[in-house]
Amino acid sequence: MMLSGWGNYPRVDCTVTRPRDVAELMGAIGRNPTLIARGAGRSYGDAALNRAATLVTTRLNRIAAFDPASGVVSCEAGTTLDELIEVFLPRGWFPWVTPGTRFVTVGGAIASDVHGKNHHLDGTFGRHLLSIDLALADGSVVRCSDNENPDLFAATQGGMGLTGVILRATFRLRPVETDLVVQHTTRTRDLAQTFSALEDASDATYSVAWIDCLARGANLGRGVVYRGEHAALGDLPPAREGRAYEDAPRRSRTLPLSPPSFALNRYSMGALNAAYYGRAKAGRNLVSYQTFFYPLDALLHWNRIYGRQGFVQHQCVLPLVSCDEALRELLTMIAARGTGSFLAVLKLCGEAARGPLSFPMRGYTLALDFQANAGNFSLLTELDEVVAAHGGRFYLAKDARGGARLLRDGYPRLEEFSRTRDRYDPRRRFRSVQSERLGL
Amino acid sequence: MSGVMAADMSPVLIVGATSDIGLALAHEYAKRGAALILAARQPDRLQADLLDLQTRYGVSARSVDLDLLDPDSRTRFLDGLTVVPGTVISVAGLLGEQERSQGDAALAEAVMTTNYVAPVLILSAVANRMQEKGAGTIIGVSSVAGDRGRASNYLYGSAKAGFSAFLSGLRARMRAHGIHVLTVKPGFVDTRMTSGMKLPPVLTASPAQVAREIVRAHLGRRSVIYTLGRWRWIMLPIRLLPEPLFMRLKF
Ligand SMILES: Cc1cc2nc3c(=O)[nH]c(=O)nc-3n(C[C@H](O)[C@H](O)[C@H](O)COP(=O)(O)OP(=O)(O)OC[C@H]3O[C@@H](n4cnc5c(N)ncnc54)[C@H](O)[C@@H]3O)c2cc1C
Ligand SMILES: NC(=O)c1ccc[n+]([C@@H]2O[C@H](COP(=O)([O-])OP(=O)(O)OC[C@H]3O[C@@H](n4cnc5c(N)ncnc54)[C@H](OP(=O)(O)O)[C@@H]3O)[C@@H](O)[C@H]2O)c1
Numbered sequence: 001m002m003l004s005g006w007g008n009y010p011r012v013d014c015t016v017t018r019p020r021d022v023a024e025l026m027g028a029i030g031r032n033p034t035l036i037a038r039g040a041g042r043s044y045g046d047a048a049l050n051r052a053a054t055l056v057t058t059r060l061n062r063i064a065a066f067d068p069a070s071g072v073v074s075c076e077a078g079t080t081l082d083e084l085i086e087v088f089l090p091r092g093w094f095p096w097v098t099p100g101t102r103f104v105t106v107g108g109a110i111a112s113d114v115h116g117k118n119h120h121l122d123g124t125f126g127r128h129l130l131s132i133d134l135a136l137a138d139g140s141v142v143r144c145s146d147n148e149n150p151d152l153f154a155a156t157q158g159g160m161g162l163t164g165v166i167l168r169a170t171f172r173l174r175p176v177e178t179d180l181v182v183q184h185t186t187r188t189r190d191l192a193q194t195f196s197a198l199e200d201a202s203d204a205t206y207s208v209a210w211i212d213c214l215a216r217g218a219n220l221g222r223g224v225v226y227r228g229e230h231a232a233l234g235d236l237p238p239a240r241e242g243r244a245y246e247d248a249p250r251r252s253r254t255l256p257l258s259p260p261s262f263a264l265n266r267y268s269m270g271a272l273n274a275a276y277y278g279r280a281k282a283g284r285n286l287v288s289y290q291t292f293f294y295p296l297d298a299l300l301h302w303n304r305i306y307g308r309q310g311f312v313q314h315q316c317v318l319p320l321v322s323c324d325e326a327l328r329e330l331l332t333m334i335a336a337r338g339t340g341s342f343l344a345v346l347k348l349c350g351e352a353a354r355g356p357l358s359f360p361m362r363g364y365t366l367a368l369d370f371q372a373n374a375g376n377f378s379l380l381t382e383l384d385e386v387v388a389a390h391g392g393r394f395y396l397a398k399d400a401r402g403g404a405r406l407l408r409d410g411y412p413r414l415e416e417f418s419r420t421r422d423r424y425d426p427r428r429r430f431r432s433v434q435s436e437r438l439g440l
Numbered sequence: 441m442s443g444v445m446a447a448d449m450s451p452v453l454i455v456g457a458t459s460d461i462g463l464a465l466a467h468e469y470a471k472r473g474a475a476l477i478l479a480a481r482q483p484d485r486l487q488a489d490l491l492d493l494q495t496r497y498g499v500s501a502r503s504v505d506l507d508l509l510d511p512d513s514r515t516r517f518l519d520g521l522t523v524v525p526g527t528v529i530s531v532a533g534l535l536g537e538q539e540r541s542q543g544d545a546a547l548a549e550a551v552m553t554t555n556y557v558a559p560v561l562i563l564s565a566v567a568n569r570m571q572e573k574g575a576g577t578i579i580g581v582s583s584v585a586g587d588r589g590r591a592s593n594y595l596y597g598s599a600k601a602g603f604s605a606f607l608s609g610l611r612a613r614m615r616a617h618g619i620h621v622l623t624v625k626p627g628f629v630d631t632r633m634t635s636g637m638k639l640p641p642v643l644t645a646s647p648a649q650v651a652r653e654i655v656r657a658h659l660g661r662r663s664v665i666y667t668l669g670r671w672r673w674i675m676l677p678i679r680l681l682p683e684p685l686f687m688r689l690k691f
Pocket of ligand 2: 456459461530531532554583584629
């Protein structure tokens with residue numbers, strides 16, 4: 001069947017199987033010469049696609065154990081953060097690290113070593129990971145942790161499914177007192193202000209900036225900076241007294257399939273950006289966890305607004321030393337073209353993680369969407385050059401079009417990753433359209 | 441609504457719990473606080489699901505061994521069932537291949553036993569205990585295939601027809617004892633039974649959908665439901681068509 005990532009680009013004809021349990025999954029691994037695991041398909045590009053065999057893991061969603069004293073949970077890799085939140089938030093626990101959508105699987109979160117708005121303090125998903133059970137190319141299953149197979153443990157975090165199939169994972173959840181977030185909103189006038197607001201916010205648990213990437217000249221880099229803390233019991237509004245965890249309204253609205261192609265030109269995008277920028281209310285607010293962490297999840301399948309040709313996300317991280325100059329260059333180029341999305345996210349990252357292909361490093365990460373078309377692709381290639389020239393790297397979970405050279409330049413520990421794969425999967429049975437494109 | 445089952449501590453017994461519909465039912469009932477007894481052959485296969493149900497919903501859940509084709513196993517199962525379940529659901533079934541079962545008596549017998557003989561014996565035994573207690577709900581998952589015998593699956597269909605007739609008689613008998621009997625007639629459901637078949641999406645339910653509709657019908661004390669509901673209107677003309685016409689239909 002035709003399959004794609006969240007960006008609906010590229011679309012590839014893949015043979016898909018949906019094993020219902022670990023036994024069926026192991027059977028599928030044994031049967032297929034090459035294969036890749038797929039979680040919820042929320043990576044943007046071609047990371048979770050393999051023409052010969054794409055193994056969808058979402059039915060491996062059994063929770064095996066939970067320790068209410070420590071918040072340690074064990075579950076199968078296809079369990080989504082959405083399910084974990086539904087089960088454990090009412091008991092006072094939240095994922096330590098969550099991406100901007102809760103519809104990702106634990107396996108996908110590990111394979112992309114995802115980061116959230118608290119990366120500067122709490123690192124990636126892998127920092128809170130205690131162990132995994134990994135199915136290897138030779139058909140065996142091994143436990144990986146800091147003590148057992150530490151090389152595989154590290155390589156799998158951010159390893160994009162190329163070390164094997166994660167069957168189960170054990171990791172910590174974070175204790176919270178309520179399901180609300182105390183949010184502080186600051187508006188900034190230019191990039192310098194945005195930087196300093198984010199750096200001021202570096203003691204806040206969560207911080208992120210939304211950048212108006214169409215603003216130019218003196219306004220370049222203006223935006224809205226959000227800080228957030230899990231609300232304590234004492235922060236509950238009077239109407240919610242005694243009810244720390246509300247049953248929040250759940251399912252979201254869905255966009256119809258293939259809507260009439262949107263006119264995503266600089267005027268409509270500009271209007272959208274201005275609307276967002278104008279709407280943000282400065283100051284302190286008490287908001288639901290959905291509003292704070294998952295604003296986009298309120299509209300299921302919002303990816304369809306980009307129409308049939310799909311879209312790509314450009315996400316890079318730039319080291320602190322060069323980020324000011326690099327971001328200025330990038331934002332100037334993006335604003336000049338005017339075809340970027342209303343979604344440009346800037347975030348300050350903390351220390352790099354142990355995974356050789358884990359994306360975040362100390363510096364700033366910028367992410368924005370582009371409709372998939374030739375004009376944008378040539379712009380993206382130019383952006384890539386700027387990122388490379390400043391010692392930055394791109395995020396594999398978002399990538400659909402990068403090249404091998406860019407990967408080598410951005411990931412100095414690539415060799416180490418390849419050596420680990422030489423040891424455990426010399427014939428490269430685990431491969432994806434992405435890994436083939438990147439010569440990984 | 442959730443109180444109905446949580447207040448009544450007697451467990452929900454699911455016969456055929458390894459099926460996709462059975463597992464979806466386990467989740468749907470556990471979500472409402474019900475304790476579970478999951479009956480299946482090789483019940484160890486349910487270990488991961490038991491832990492999942494327990495951690496997710498904080499309910500008690502255990503599995504018991506039951507091979508419907510083995511009379512000794514059925515007896516052991518009934519003897520070992522020391523509590524009277526609040527609800528019993530028979531969701532086990534065997535489609536078999538019509539062409540093979542035409543010439544293979546052993547397979548034909550397995551289809552009849554799995555879809556009719558064994559569920560009837562087990563539900564009858566549980567019904568008697570419920571009658572003594574004066575409370576309970578009995579749910580039988582039959583099939584639209586039991587509404588009329590078709591060339592392509594009449595062995596399975598005839599066993600399901602017998603099962604539907606059994607449930608309807610049981611309902612009439614149990615009415616006076618306050619025991620509710622629900623007949624469920626699924627159309628197409630996307631499960632292991634139908635994997636590899638090309639099913640029309642508008643007529644095909646997911647196991648979770650079927651489970652939700654069953655629980656709703658349970659709480660609403662319905663007698664017979666079709667899932668998806670539109671199957672009732674599809675089956676109506678099929679049931680009414682005169683035999684000389686019906687036998688010419690190729691499906
Ligand atoms: C709206 C939105 C917001 C996002 N925000 C963020 C963010 O803030 N931070 C961030 O880091 N990411 C973010 N992402 C990206 C997303 O978190 C990652 O792409 C994540 O990997 C998706 O998980 P998935 O289950 O959908 O995996 P898939 O997309 O299905 O797969 C992603 C990769 O994981 C591998 N994989 C999946 N399951 C397994 C397994 N069981 N064993 C081995 N490998 C496996 C696949 O092979 C593939 O390489 C966002 C995505 C969206 C759509
Ligand atoms: N899928 C459909 O389109 C559809 C349509 C109409 C009605 N139905 C009915 O729905 C019910 C559930 O079926 P399903 O679609 O979910 O298919 P399924 O997964 O094939 O379920 C069949 C179940 O019956 C069990 N079973 C078979 N023989 C058994 C035996 N000897 N002892 C104990 N258990 C036995 C199976 O257990 P094992 O795991 O041990 O094999 C399995 O749990 C069945 O009654 C079926 O007839 C299904």
